[in-house]
Amino acid sequence: MPYKVKSMDLAPQGRKKIEWVQRHMPVLETIKKRFEEEKPFEGITIGSCLHLEPKTINLGLTLQAGGAEVAMTGCNPLSTQDDATAAGASLGLNMYGWREQTNEEYYQTINMVLDHEPDIIIDDGADMIFMIHKKRRDVLDKIKGACEETTTGIHRLKSMHADGALEFPVIAVNDAYTKYLFDNRYGTGQSTFDSIMGSTNILIAGKNVVVCGYGWCGRGIAMRAQGLGANVIVTEVDPIRALEARMDGYRVMTVHEAVKHADILVTATGNVDIVSGDDFKVMKNGCIMANSGHFNVEINREDLDQMAIEQKKMKPDIDEFVMDDGRRLYLLADGRLVNLAGERGQGHPAEIMDLSFAMQALSAEQLVNTPMEIGVHKTPDEADMRVARLKLKAMGIEIDDLTEKQVEYLEGWEHGT
Numbered sequence: 001m002p003y004k005v006k007s008m009d010l011a012p013q014g015r016k017k018i019e020w021v022q023r024h025m026p027v028l029e030t031i032k033k034r035f036e037e038e039k040p041f042e043g044i045t046i047g048s049c050l051h052l053e054p055k056t057i058n059l060g061l062t063l064q065a066g067g068a069e070v071a072m073t074g075c076n077p078l079s080t081q082d083d084a085t086a087a088g089a090s091l092g093l094n095m096y097g098w099r100e101q102t103n104e105e106y107y108q109t110i111n112m113v114l115d116h117e118p119d120i121i122i123d124d125g126a127d128m129i130f131m132i133h134k135k136r137r138d139v140l141d142k143i144k145g146a147c148e149e150t151t152t153g154i155h156r157l158k159s160m161h162a163d164g165a166l167e168f169p170v171i172a173v174n175d176a177y178t179k180y181l182f183d184n185r186y187g188t189g190q191s192t193f194d195s196i197m198g199s200t201n202i203l204i205a206g207k208n209v210v211v212c213g214y215g216w217c218g219r220g221i222a223m224r225a226q227g228l229g230a231n232v233i234v235t236e237v238d239p240i241r242a243l244e245a246r247m248d249g250y251r252v253m254t255v256h257e258a259v260k261h262a263d264i265l266v267t268a269t270g271n272v273d274i275v276s277g278d279d280f281k282v283m284k285n286g287c288i289m290a291n292s293g294h295f296n297v298e299i300n301r302e303d304l305d306q307m308a309i310e311q312k313k314m315k316p317d318i319d320e321f322v323m324d325d326g327r328r329l330y331l332l333a334d335g336r337l338v339n340l341a342g343e344r345g346q347g348h349p350a351e352i353m354d355l356s357f358a359m360q361a362l363s364a365e366q367l368v369n370t371p372m373e374i375g376v377h378k379t380p381d382e383a384d385m386r387v388a389r390l391k392l393k394a395m396g397i398e399i400d401d402l403t404e405k406q407v408e409y410l411e412g413w414e415h416g417t
């Protein structure tokens with residue numbers, strides 16, 4: 001199997017990590033067993049661009065069990081776990097990636113996956129899909145379609161389709177209920193603080209935590225911050241979400257006001273320049289900034305670089321910026337998504353990626369079985385229900401079924417008071 005990883009010596013350690021997460025991914029394991037019998041991907045090559053860590057390798061092994069030839073690279077130059085990629089290569093996956101790639105190496109390894117001429121793409125952020133459309137048109141014809149993992153990737157692909165630029169169907173995995181309600185909310189909520197606390201070793205209780213963006217990720221981050229004893233402040237641009245945040249019990253204010261109070265600030269908007277120059281002028285001394293949104297553009301690092309009179313690396317993933325009035329501001333993980341790119345970032349818990357990757361596996365199967373039109377498609381409700389039921393079963397939870405009388409009542413319109 002071709003591969004380009006940091007060191008194959010790390011494979012035994014990576015295999016143990018994969019074994020551990022497999023014990024906590026029961027839905028994906030059930031799908032893997034069915035794939036082993038039915039081989040839905042016989043003769044199919046799947047190329048993925050996802051965070052390379054043990055849970056993702058387990059998705060690769062699930063697709064491989066279904067008969068696929070699998071080639072994988074990372075979707076972020078800082079999030080790869082080198083023991084996991086070594087283990088993946090030792091288990092027959094074509095692995096390309098290592099931690100701390102340069103931007104050039106990042107795009108090189110995407111190209112290496114595309115050299116396998118995949119039929120199906122599984123992307124996180126749409127970098128691989130864009131690369132195919134712009135620079136690797138030689139592989140376009142063979143592609144049946146792609147699955148996209150995250151909110152921002154789907155926004156970008158919808159814009160691409162609106163411009164008539166998209167040339168194959170894409171399934172919006174992020175928009176499945178079993179994805180965004182759990183991954184974006186509970187996954188990001190927990191993994192963001194797991195990483196911030198791991199890197200900084202500071203107390204959250206009693207701190208002012210500012211959460212920028214009250215979408216699915218922001219809701220999860222705010223909820224966990226409150227659970228850890230923080231005073232939570234939310235900033236938003238959407239009046240309905242701002243109102244929701246207020247009624248969920250948080251203070252809501254403009255970001256320029258909020259930064260004056262922030263001990264910790266986390267962005268999760270998928271937007272650019274959420275905190276920038278003017279905000280840094282009034283930001284509270286000692287504020288620790290982290291981003292959990294898609295790209296490293298939410299916290300404007302260029303402004304920080306220009307405004308700081310002195311800079312120091314306190315730890316590999318903590319940068320200190322000293323302002324001209326003596327205030328010290330801190331940026332974690334270079335403003336890249338902290339839950340994966342942070343030194344101690346492990347990504348979402350296994351039980352959460354179990355749901356997201358189950359939807360990825362079923363969506364890839366759908367692309368093979370059902371030809372689709374060019375466009376961005378929702379995952380079928382039936383697949384969502386199937387994944388939710390499998391998860392409940394694995395958790396030992398039973399729920400009720402509607403009785404015939406209840407179905408009739410719900411469908412009728414003649415029952416009055």
Ligand SMILES: NC(=O)c1ccc[n+]([C@@H]2O[C@H](COP(=O)([O-])OP(=O)(O)OC[C@H]3O[C@@H](n4cnc5c(N)ncnc54)[C@H](O)[C@@H]3O)[C@@H](O)[C@H]2O)c1
Nearest residue numbers: 150151152213215216217236237238269270271292293294
């Ligand atoms: N870190 C992770 O593991 C992880 C997981 C899932 C999604 N994401 C990424 O996180 C980002 C958010 O995802 P989501 O699912 O919560 O999206 P979402 O669309 O549900 O929420 C984004 C929110 O940000 C708000 N927003 C936009 N511009 C803003 C601004 N200038 N100031 C304040 N708020 C603003 C929007 O109004 C919206 O409510 C996306 O980039 C997504 O790709 C990261």
Ligand SMILES: N[C@@H](CCSC[C@H]1O[C@@H](n2cnc3c(=O)[nH]cnc32)[C@H](O)[C@@H]1O)C(=O)O
Nearest residue numbers: 051075076124125149150294295346347348
């Ligand atoms: N290319 C982007 C990707 C956005 S990451 C956001 C996605 O990461 C996914 N994610 C979060 N934790 C994990 C994990 O541990 N393994 C694999 N994917 C994860 C999650 O499903 C979410 O939609 C970047 O700059 O990093």
